[in-house]
Amino acid sequence: MTFSQNHESTRSALVTGASSGIGQATVRALREQGWKVFAVARRADRLNALAEESGAIALAADVSVQSDVDALVVSVAEQGGVDTLVNCAGGARGSDYWAEAKDEDWEFMWQSNVMGTMRLTRALLPSLRTTGGTILNVTSTAALASYEGGSGYNAAKSAQRAMSQALRLEEVENGIRVIEILPGLVQTEEFALRRLGSKEAAENVYAGVAEPLTAEDVAEVIRYAVSAPAHVNLDEIVIRPQAQAANHKLIRKG
Incomplete structure (x- = not known):
C-alpha cells in the first residue's frame, strides 16, 4: 500500500547518518517520492556524492557536537525548515563482555546514539511544533533483549527507546508524531565492520543467513x-528478516 499524498511540494525531512547504510537508503527513498531532504553526516565527501546522485541537500555535521547542531539548525531554517526528523545516526562499537568493557567504546555509543538524538531533536522541536511534525528514531531490537557482548549497545539503544516513548507522551499535545523503528539483523557495508574491526568478523555475523x-x-x-x-x-x-524469529533465534544454513 502506498499513501498518495502530494509530497513534492509539502514534505521535507532531515535525515542523519546519511553517509551510509540505513540513513543513506532513507535519503534515496524519500527523494524518489519527491521529498525535499537534508542529508546529514560527518563525511562530507560521501554526502556530496549522495547529493549529486539524489538531489538531496548535503549538510556535513556531527550531531554529537553541540556547535555542529546549532549551525545545522540555522542552515536548515534558512533553507525552508523541515516537518520531519529521521534520527538514523548511531552505531555499535566493540563486542566485549562487561568485564572487559572499554570506556571509549561506551562513550562513542552513548554520544552517537543517545546524546546526538537528544541534541538535534531538542534543537528542532520548536519548529516541528509549528508544523505538527514527525520524529522518527531508528533504534534496534537490541533495545528489546540483551545479549552477551552487547551490554554497551543494549544500554544505548534501550535509552534511545525510552527517550522515544517519553517524547511521544510529552509532544502529543503539540501534534507531533513520534515513531520508533527497531530493526533486527541488517546487512550493511559498515555496521558490523565498524563494530568488530575486521572484515572476517563482520562477514561471520551474516554467515549462513539466506x-x-x-x-x-x-x-x-x-x-x-x-x-x-x-x-x-x-x-x-x-x-x-524472516530467518530471525527473535534476537537469539536466527536460522543459519550451511
Missing part, C-alpha cells in the same frame, strides 16, 4: 511510516 535485511528494506518502512496521513502514528515497528 536473506538478512538490507538498508533499503528498512528505508522503505521508514518512508511508509513518515508518509502516512498525519493522524496515523505507527508508534513502534519491529522489522526482522
Whole structure:
C-alpha cells in the first residue's frame, strides 16, 4: 500500500547518518517520492556524492557536537525548515563482555546514539511544533533483549527507546508524531565492520543467513511510516528478516 499524498511540494525531512547504510537508503527513498531532504553526516565527501546522485541537500555535521547542531539548525531554517526528523545516526562499537568493557567504546555509543538524538531533536522541536511534525528514531531490537557482548549497545539503544516513548507522551499535545523503528539483523557495508574491526568478523555475523535485511528494506518502512496521513502514528515497528524469529533465534544454513 502506498499513501498518495502530494509530497513534492509539502514534505521535507532531515535525515542523519546519511553517509551510509540505513540513513543513506532513507535519503534515496524519500527523494524518489519527491521529498525535499537534508542529508546529514560527518563525511562530507560521501554526502556530496549522495547529493549529486539524489538531489538531496548535503549538510556535513556531527550531531554529537553541540556547535555542529546549532549551525545545522540555522542552515536548515534558512533553507525552508523541515516537518520531519529521521534520527538514523548511531552505531555499535566493540563486542566485549562487561568485564572487559572499554570506556571509549561506551562513550562513542552513548554520544552517537543517545546524546546526538537528544541534541538535534531538542534543537528542532520548536519548529516541528509549528508544523505538527514527525520524529522518527531508528533504534534496534537490541533495545528489546540483551545479549552477551552487547551490554554497551543494549544500554544505548534501550535509552534511545525510552527517550522515544517519553517524547511521544510529552509532544502529543503539540501534534507531533513520534515513531520508533527497531530493526533486527541488517546487512550493511559498515555496521558490523565498524563494530568488530575486521572484515572476517563482520562477514561471520551474516554467515549462513539466506536473506538478512538490507538498508533499503528498512528505508522503505521508514518512508511508509513518515508518509502516512498525519493522524496515523505507527508508534513502534519491529522489522526482522524472516530467518530471525527473535534476537537469539536466527536460522543459519550451511
